[in-house]
Amino acid sequence: MAFWGDYHTHTEYSHGKGTVEDNVQAGIARGLKAVAITDHGITGYPHNLHPAYFEDFLADVESVRLAHPEINLLSGIEANLISGKGDLDLTEVEQEKLDFIICGFHQVRIPDKADFFFDFWLPNFLPIKNRRSRIMKNTDAYVNAVQRYRVGVIAHPLRSIGCDLRVIGELAKEYGVYVELNSKKCQLSPQDFETLGKTGCEFIVNSDAHEPERVGDFSAVELFDQAGLDRKLIANWNRFPTFR
Numbered sequence: 001m002a003f004w005g006d007y008h009t010h011t012e013y014s015h016g017k018g019t020v021e022d023n024v025q026a027g028i029a030r031g032l033k034a035v036a037i038t039d040h041g042i043t044g045y046p047h048n049l050h051p052a053y054f055e056d057f058l059a060d061v062e063s064v065r066l067a068h069p070e071i072n073l074l075s076g077i078e079a080n081l082i083s084g085k086g087d088l089d090l091t092e093v094e095q096e097k098l099d100f101i102i103c104g105f106h107q108v109r110i111p112d113k114a115d116f117f118f119d120f121w122l123p124n125f126l127p128i129k130n131r132r133s134r135i136m137k138n139t140d141a142y143v144n145a146v147q148r149y150r151v152g153v154i155a156h157p158l159r160s161i162g163c164d165l166r167v168i169g170e171l172a173k174e175y176g177v178y179v180e181l182n183s184k185k186c187q188l189s190p191q192d193f194e195t196l197g198k199t200g201c202e203f204i205v206n207s208d209a210h211e212p213e214r215v216g217d218f219s220a221v222e223l224f225d226q227a228g229l230d231r232k233l234i235a236n237w238n239r240f241p242t243f244r
């Protein structure tokens, strides 16, 4: 009984500290059957994979994959939610070259468009971020992103941005998207787990490692266990997830 793979790890292609090879070596050392490299992106800003290096990123993952047939290595991107319309910062061409996509909101993503800044980023900084109307707008943004892109994982719900977890859970269930339990920081309360559990959605537990030493950290599962949910709902517990 074990977690088979860690599907959210960063490297120096965005603002992680290790290389693709380092993360894979760490995954092998911890007995994992799979690791995904999911750098932030894809923009020209700090913290994110630069579009100019996207092909290098893919080639690097491919060469490490060939060198380590003992582990299943996947390529992904943790794309930023950048508008209420559900825009993500990766192109359709880039999306098609990846094994799967993670979607998350990050306050460090520098706003470069008026609608991103005024309609989405700024309101999520101001006190109005806690208003019901704002939370529903954020929730709509996730719904739109999942409808428009091949999102496989909704990253760290409730980090930096509010949303309606009942709607998110129903969305995840309908589209076959996994709701992430993020071991770097999991903001979900026992009540939140109960809300998500009722929707019938599936979960994935990841490290969100920004250094190789943290690859294979699945400690967020403790909160899941405390909430009394069944580990059969976790897509990387004793099985491989199937990304859309």
Ligand SMILES: [Zn+2]
Pocket: 078, 104, 106, 155, 156
């Ligand atoms: Zn993130």
Ligand SMILES: [Zn+2]
Pocket: 008, 010, 078, 208
């Ligand atoms: Zn991350």
